[in-house]
Structures are given as structure tokens and as C-alpha cells.
Amino acid sequence: MSAIHLDPALPPDELRARLHAGALVVLSPRPSTTALCAWAREMIAQAFDPLDPLTAQHHLPVEGFVEVCAPLKPRFIHHARTRSLLREMMADLGLDPTTTYLDVPRLRMVTSDGYLTSGVGYAHHPHRDTWYSAPMAQLNWWLPLWEMDEASAVAFHPRHWDRPLANDSGGFDYYEWNAVGRAQAAKHVTSDTRKQPRPLEAAELQPELRPVVPPGGVVLFSGAQLHSTVPNTTGRTRFSIDVRTVDLADLVAGRGAPNVDSSPRGTSLRDFRRMSDDAPMPDEVVARYDTGAPPGGVLVYTPAEEAQRVSA
Ligand SMILES: [Fe+2]
Numbered sequence: 001m002s003a004i005h006l007d008p009a010l011p012p013d014e015l016r017a018r019l020h021a022g023a024l025v026v027l028s029p030r031p032s033t034t035a036l037c038a039w040a041r042e043m044i045a046q047a048f049d050p051l052d053p054l055t056a057q058h059h060l061p062v063e064g065f066v067e068v069c070a071p072l073k074p075r076f077i078h079h080a081r082t083r084s085l086l087r088e089m090m091a092d093l094g095l096d097p098t099t100t101y102l103d104v105p106r107l108r109m110v111t112s113d114g115y116l117t118s119g120v121g122y123a124h125h126p127h128r129d130t131w132y133s134a135p136m137a138q139l140n141w142w143l144p145l146w147e148m149d150e151a152s153a154v155a156f157h158p159r160h161w162d163r164p165l166a167n168d169s170g171g172f173d174y175y176e177w178n179a180v181g182r183a184q185a186a187k188h189v190t191s192d193t194r195k196q197p198r199p200l201e202a203a204e205l206q207p208e209l210r211p212v213v214p215p216g217g218v219v220l221f222s223g224a225q226l227h228s229t230v231p232n233t234t235g236r237t238r239f240s241i242d243v244r245t246v247d248l249a250d251l252v253a254g255r256g257a258p259n260v261d262s263s264p265r266g267t268s269l270r271d272f273r274r275m276s277d278d279a280p281m282p283d284e285v286v287a288r289y290d291t292g293a294p295p296g297g298v299l300v301y302t303p304a305e306e307a308q309r310v311s312a
Contacts, residue, residue: 002018002021002022002023003018003023003024004023004024004025004026004209004211005018005023005024005025005026006025006026006028007026007027007028008025012094012095012096012247013249016137016139016247016250016255017255019139019220019221019222019257020136020137020222020250020255020256020257021257022158022161022162022222022225022257024156024209024211024219024220024221024225025218025219025220025221026211026213026217026218026219026220027093027217027218027220028217029214029215029216029217030092030216031092032085032088032089032091032092032093033089033092033143033216033217033218034215034216035085035088035089036082036085036086036088036089036143036241037143037145037215037216037241039081039082039085040076040082040107040145040239040241041145041146041215041239043072043075043076043079044072044076044107044145044239047068047069047071047072047075048068053237053239054146054236054237054239055235055236055237056068056237057111057112057115057116057237062115062116065111065115065116066116069109072107073106073107076105076107077104077105077106077107078104082105086102086105086243087102087275090102090245090275091275093218095245095247095275096247096275097274097275097276098274098275098276099247099248099249100245100246100247100248100274100275101245101246101247101248101272101273101274101275101281102243102244102245102272102273102275103243103244103245103268103271103272103273104271105241105242105243106241106242106243107239107240107241108239108240108241108242109237109238109239110152110229110232110237110238110240111232111237111238112152112232112233112234112235112236112237112238113232113233113235114231124227124228124229125196125198125199125228126157126165126199126203126205126226126227126228127167127196127197127198127199127226127227127228128223128224128225128226128227128261128262129223129224129244130169130223130224130257130259130262130264131167131169131172131197131262131264132169132172132174132177132196132197132264132268133172133173133174133177133264133265133266133267133268134223134244134268135223135246135251135256135267135268135269135289136223136224136256136257136258136259136262137246137247137250137251137255137256137257138222138223138224138244138245138246138256138268139220139221139222139223139244139245139246140220140221140222140223140225140242140243140244141218141219141220141242141243141244141245142154142218142219142220142221142240142241142242143215143216143217143218143219143240143241143242144213144214144215144217144238144239144240145215145239145240145241146215146236146238146239147214147215148212148213148234148238148240149212149234150210150212150230151230151232151233151234152230152232152234152236152238153210153211153212153230154210154211154219154227154228154229154230155205155208155209155210155227155228155229155230156208156209156210156211156221156225156226156227157203157204157205157206157208157225157226157227157228158207158208158209158225158226159203159204159205159206159207160203160204160226160260161224161225161226162258162260163204163260164260164261165199165201165203165226165261166199166200166201166261167197167198167199167200167261167262168197168198168200169197169261169262169263169264170263170264171195171197172195172196172197172264172265173264173265173266173294173297174264174265174266174267174268175265175266175293175294175297175298175299176294176296176297178297178298178299178300178301179296179297179298197264203226205228210230222256222257223244223257224256224257224258224259224260224262244272245272246269246272248282248285251269251285251288251289252285265291265292265294266290266291266292266293266297267286267289267290267291269281269285269286269289269290270286270299270300271300271301
């Protein structure tokens with residue numbers, strides 16, 4: 001961890017280099033980010049109508065909350081308007097549409113007071129996305145949708161930026177996760193038994209950083225940052241969007257964060273599509289980062305039967 005940059009005026013290559021070196025970046029709201037957030041809020045409000053999404057958890061049995069959220073997530077993720085607003089936002093932020101590849105945006109809800117901590121409302125223990133087969137060059141863009149504070153934040157644990165944390169990512173296979181883990185999220189209402197990479201020793205979590213940004217603000221960080229979901233005690237559900245990007249030039253040049261302790265199998269690179277035209281990641285680039293798929297593994301997760309099974 002070297003720095004926190006607020007609204008940096010850096011060329012995109014330099015910005016990525018700082019993020020790969022452990023910096024956090026905070027961006028102020030701007031029309032393109034607030035437009036995406038307003039659209040997400042509209043979809044959420046519709047789904048919970050007539051309840052207020054922030055307090056609906058106090059009026060619904062937890063199964064009812066999951067029933068609202070489980071279809072809302074894919075509806076938001078795959079909506080054409082979501083994709084176009086996301087592209088506009090990334091272009092506005094100065095990303096090159098011909099070299100930037102985007103994963104689908106995620107919509108997350110973190111309920112208050114332990115109401116729902118599994119499945120669709122999973123509260124993330126300390127982890128690096130790179131334990132889950134994210135490339136070391138991945139950047140994460142996190143946007144809260146309503147006012148939030150330090151009790152409903154994402155926490156960063158900078159002590160472990162360059163210090164390994166023993167973990168079982170070596171037992172994680174992305175293609176097995178696609179085949180089994182992701183499809184089951186909505187079934188995990190009271191507990192979450194999906195096998196996820198975890199620390200195997202006590203992490204040095206302090207000092208921790210909890211960026212608090214207004215709706216439409218962005219927290220930008222390397223997927224190799226150790227981060228966690230702060231247990232929400234605000235009495236209100238926290239809704240956020242996150243998006244992952246990679247730049248082809250980084251992948252080709254082998255640039256990214258240093259790998260201090262991530263050893264999963266497989267790669268999530270096939271999930272990324274080129275910003276300009278949705279073209280898939282070139283095979284030769286994926287191959288460079290791939291470790292092969294086990295029998296029954298799924299290379300790219302799709303919610304239904306289009307799943308691309310790897311034959312045994
Ligand atoms: Fe994460």
C-alpha cells in the first residue's frame with residue numbers, strides 16, 4: 001500500500017500502475033457514475049415496491065428478501081441499459097475501449113445486523129479476488145448506491161498488501177466453482193457451505209481503511225488487495241455495484257499486482273469482454289494465464305443451460 005489518490009489526474013497507464021503497486025483511488029461522483037447508480041436504484045426500488053429497499057429487511061422474512069434479490073441481480077447484470085451506462089461511465093473515466101475488458105457488473109446487498117449473511121447477501125470474509133482466480137491485473141470499481149458510512153463499508157487491510165497470508169486458494173478451482181458454487185447462491189439462505197478460499201491463519205487486519213464515499217463515488221482498487229465486508233450495523237441494507245476490468249496491454253506485458261499468496265486453478269479471464277464491441281478475450285491471452293479445466297468444469301458461468309461443459 002503506497003497511497004490513497006483522490007480524483008487523480010493521471011494518464012490511464014500510470015493510474016493502473018499505481019493501483020498494481022497497491023494504491024487505492026477514490027473518485028468523486030460525476031454525471032456518468034450517478035447515472036449508473038440512479039438506474040440501479042430504480043431497478044432495486046421496483047423490485048422491492050412498495051417497501052423501501054433500505055429497510056425492507058425489517059418487514060420481510062429472510063426467504064422473502066432472497067426471493068426479491070435472487071432475480072433482481074441477474075436482471076440488473078444483463079440489462080442492456082446497465083451495459084450501456086457502464087460503457088459510458090468507463091469511457092468518461094478515460095479508459096481505452098479497445099484495450100479495456102469488462103466483467104459483468106455485480107449488484108450486492110449487505111443487510112444489517114446479520115439478517116442475511118449467506119448466498120445472495122454473502123458478507124465477504126477477508127480475501128483477495130485473486131484467491132478466486134482473478135488475474136493479478138484485475139482492477140475493481142466499487143460504487144455504493146445510497147449514502148453509506150464506516151459501518152457499511154468495504155474494509156481494506158493494507159498490512160497484507162505485500163505480506164503473504166496463509167490461505168487455501170490452492171484448493172480452489174474456478175471451473176469447479178462455475179459448475180457448482182455460483183449457481184447455488186440463492187439456495188444459501190441461513191448458512192453458506194460453498195467452498196471458498198479462506199485465510200488459514202489470523203490476518204493482521206489492523207490498521208484497516210474504510211473509504212466512505214457518496215452515491216456515485218467510486219473506490220478503485222487492485223483485485224489483489226486484501227479486503228472484507230464490514231459487518232453492517234446501520235439498521236439499513238447497503239446496496240452497491242462492483243465492476244472488474246483488465247487492460248489487454250497489462251495482460252500481454254505480464255503487468256499486474258505482485259502475487260504474494262494466491263494459488264487457485266483456472267482463470268476468470270474468459271468472463272471479460274472488450275468494452276468497444278463485447279469481443280471475447282483472445283484465446284492466446286487466456287492460455288497464458290490458464291491452468292486447464294478438470295472433468296466437469298465449466299469455463300464460463302452462465303445462469304442456465306448454455307453452460308459450456310468441459311467434457312470428461
Ligand atoms: Fe472481493
